[in-house]
Amino acid sequence: QKEVEQNSGPLSVPEGAIASLNCTYSDRGSQSFFWYRQYSGKSPELIMFIYSNGDKEDGRFTAQLNKASQYVSLLIRDSQPSDSATYLCAVNERSNDYKLSFGAGTTVTVRA
Amino acid sequence: EADIYQTPRYLVIGTGKKITLECSQTMGHDKMYWYQQDPGMELHLIHYSYGVNSTEKGDLSSESTVSRIRTEHFPLTLESARPSHTSQYLCASSKGTGEQFFGPGTRLTVL
Numbered sequence: 146q147k148e149v150e151q152n153s154g155p156l157s158v159p160e161g162a163i164a165s166l167n168c169t170y171s172d173r174g175s176q177s178f179f180w181y182r183q184y185s186g187k188s189p190e191l192i193m194f195i196y197s198n199g200d201k202e203d204g205r206f207t208a209q210l211n212k213a214s215q216y217v218s219l220l221i222r223d224s225q226p227s228d229s230a231t232y233l234c235a236v237n238e239r240s241n242d243y244k245l246s247f248g249a250g251t252t253v254t255v256r257a
Numbered sequence: 258e259a260d261i262y263q264t265p266r267y268l269v270i271g272t273g274k275k276i277t278l279e280c281s282q283t284m285g286h287d288k289m290y291w292y293q294q295d296p297g298m299e300l301h302l303i304h305y306s307y308g309v310n311s312t313e314k315g316d317l318s319s320e321s322t323v324s325r326i327r328t329e330h331f332p333l334t335l336e337s338a339r340p341s342h343t344s345q346y347l348c349a350s351s352k353g354t355g356e357q358f359f360g361p362g363t364r365l366t367v368l
């Protein structure tokens with residue numbers, strides 16, 4: 146079992162809709178959770194991080210964390226064509242706080 | 258805004274050449290990382306460092322080596338490049354709270 150799993154996508158949503166991205170992780174001791182956006186041919190860019198159960202909102206992005214279910218999600222509200230990218234979920238390793246395990250990513254396409 | 262730099266951005270080189278990929282950051286971060294990523298594929302950690310004179314191998318076996326003589330500088334060296342080394346190499350740095358900031362990457366092609 147991979148440490149971090151994401152829904153494989155690709156995910157296609159119409160402009161203005163909500164894009165919902167899911168991520169599960171296997172290490173119950175993980176404490177820090179990150180979402181990165183990676184445009185094709187570019188490097189990952191940090192967009193959200195969350196440490197506590199519940200929701201965290203930043204502009205059109207909302208991260209949701211449920212440690213009991215080992216589940217973290219990212220919602221993108223009012224999706225724009227510029228949101229078309231691959232979104233990577235990353236989770237810190239319990240044995241080593243400063244190493245991150247990355248998921249394979251979910252590719253989102255926002256249709257104009 | 259993350260200030261992390263990688264040079265060169267693109268490199269095409271012949272088999273057997275020695276190459277060094279440069280990575281520098283101006284944020285004073287102790288922790289630095291090298292990842293390898295093929296197009297459309299996952300990130301793989303190949304090396305990391307938690308400070309000067311500290312280097313560790315990552316989860317993906319790599320024939321490259323790294324050094325950390327200065328906090329801001331974390332170069333990666335391939336002694337003898339092969340076509341199998343063709344990939345994108347991403348450098349990242351981190352502050353104490355865990356989030357990593359990535360440089361723009363070096364796209365390496367070995368002929």
